[in-house]
Amino acid sequence: MTLYDTVTLTVKIGTNAQVFESLKASGNPPGSTLLGCWYSDIGALGKVMVLRGFESEAALVNERKRLLLEGNPFGCGEFVVDVKVESYALFPFLPPIEPAVHGGIYEMRVYGTKLASLQHTIDAWEQAVPQRTQRSPLIGAMYSLDGTVPRFLNIWPYASVDERSRIRAEAVKDGIWPPKGGPAHLTTMESTIYVPAPFSPLR
Incomplete structure (x- = not known):
């Protein structure tokens, strides 16, 4: 899928x-x-x-x-x-999204990109994601097919808000995130923290 x-x-x-x-x-x-x-x-x-x-x-x-x-x-x-x-x-290099138990919170992060920058972004993410996901899993990175384009969505699960802050800070400090050259192609960023419903297959 x-x-x-x-x-x-x-x-x-x-x-x-x-x-x-x-x-x-x-x-x-x-x-x-x-x-x-x-x-x-x-x-x-x-x-x-x-x-x-x-x-x-x-x-x-x-x-x-x-x-x-x-x-x-x-x-x-x-x-x-x-x-x-x-x-x-x-993103074509990622495996299909599957139900799993990951933690207490999910960050839904939406980025807008410059025109003609989406393929560059996918390539940059492909290079950086393997190291980044050694710190915490990535549920999915997906580009939008409608609405305001180009834009894409990253879904990151964490055990807690504190864990999210720690892992993100360490990834930036160690130079493994954000992807090299990625931010230069971004135009907007928006994040919302969500909590899984009791019946959610991803939780």
Whole structure:
């Protein structure tokens, strides 16, 4: 699986439990697999993010149509005030994203890049990721297929916020991250810390 989407729901305050129940009961549409579900803890609050993998472009497009036409995402529309859906392709050197237990928090970091810089970014990440992932795992790096482009998403799990700060500081100090030449091609950076829902396959 190399095609993914994220569905980020902005939910009414105090309704996370109801949203999670609906998400658990909603099942997987044809050709898709639920990989993760998280709620925001640091950054923009009131967000529930769902990550799904797709077997084909057709499966992704069909699910996008269904989501739009039904207008009741995951059966929890009554608790939702906004929906953001984004499609991604995995950086080609990375293995498919699989369910696993990693730790207490997940950092969703989105970068914008200069025009014509995406391939350079993929190449730079390919060189740097092996050393960086000796410090902590990378769930996935994916470039966006829609919306504001070019941009890409990194998903990093950590045991805690303190562990995240320590590992990132050590990686920078040791010169293994960020990738050599990578920052010069970036235009924006945005990070949100998420906590896995109890039923999330990635947690």
